[in-house]
Amino acid sequence: MLLGIDHLVIAVPDPDQEAGRLAEALGLPLGDGGRHERLGTFNRLIWLGDSYLEIIGVFDPELAAASWLGRPVVGALASGRGLATWAVATDDIVRDVERLQASGAQLTAPEPGTRVRPDGRTVRWWFSLPETLSPDGPPFLIEHAVDSAEWQQADRAVRAGGPGRLSGLEIGVQDVSLATAAFSTDLGLRAVPWLAGIRFEIGAQQLDVAPARQQPPTVRLALAGRLVTSFDMAGCRWVVNGD
Numbered sequence: 001m002l003l004g005i006d007h008l009v010i011a012v013p014d015p016d017q018e019a020g021r022l023a024e025a026l027g028l029p030l031g032d033g034g035r036h037e038r039l040g041t042f043n044r045l046i047w048l049g050d051s052y053l054e055i056i057g058v059f060d061p062e063l064a065a066a067s068w069l070g071r072p073v074v075g076a077l078a079s080g081r082g083l084a085t086w087a088v089a090t091d092d093i094v095r096d097v098e099r100l101q102a103s104g105a106q107l108t109a110p111e112p113g114t115r116v117r118p119d120g121r122t123v124r125w126w127f128s129l130p131e132t133l134s135p136d137g138p139p140f141l142i143e144h145a146v147d148s149a150e151w152q153q154a155d156r157a158v159r160a161g162g163p164g165r166l167s168g169l170e171i172g173v174q175d176v177s178l179a180t181a182a183f184s185t186d187l188g189l190r191a192v193p194w195l196a197g198i199r200f201e202i203g204a205q206q207l208d209v210a211p212a213r214q215q216p217p218t219v220r221l222a223l224a225g226r227l228v229t230s231f232d233m234a235g236c237r238w239v240v241n242g243d
Contacts, residue, residue, distance in 0.1 A: 002090050002203065005139075009056055010084065017185055018081075020063060022055065030047050058073060058074060072134060076235070083235065087127070089141075089143070094110055125143060127143040165222050172213055183207070197209045220240070226242050
């Protein structure tokens with residue numbers, strides 16, 4: 001079953017510096033990160049319950065340009081910085097991929113992935129990719145290994161009491177009708193009208209797809225005790241509401 005938006009992959013030249021600035025601006029703790037040794041990328045995380053912001057950069061440009069995750073990151077960095085791609089969480093990736101493929105989704109068979117943390121512990125997951133990864137296209141699916149670092153019961157219990165959550169994402173596209181068809185097929189979700197675009201409900205979160213405007217993707221957050229505010233940073237617009 002699809003659980004919700006798992007994380008946003010936000011490409012920046014210096015993840016340590018940018019993640020620190022963003023965490024401070026949001027009033028959230030800065031998490032650990034690590035290296036994707038086979039992908040040429042490295043990251044820092046900002047947790048929002050079991051969702052998170054992955055602030056990502058490149059340590060090996062040649063390796064990154066040839067890897068599934070590095071390619072959209074390199075592309076986003078070439079444009080300056082900002083959303084490179086994003087992921088939706090599932091609790092049974094094999095079953096969900098089979099179900100969506102049967103309905104026409106162009107998803108790859110699930111593959112394993114890993115990241116090594118600075119403390120030497122390994123984070124493990126499985127992922128399935130759409131035909132193309134981009135900031136304005138369908139996301140990839142991910143299932144986290146619950147016996148690996150960051151996803152054991154104790155880790156998740158700590159995060160569950162955190163001060164914020166990811167409530168939604170808005171992206172601009174050139175053709176709303178084509179995007180609606182792509183997202184509907186790859187995620188198996190029903191689109192409903194929303195302002196000038198369409199909206200998908202993904203678990204407790206919302207994906208809004210609207211005609212492209214001269215503004216970056218918008219990330220909506222609910223943060224306890226915060227006043228309504230918005231600002232631009234790391235190539236995205238951040239809209240914060242009190243929870």
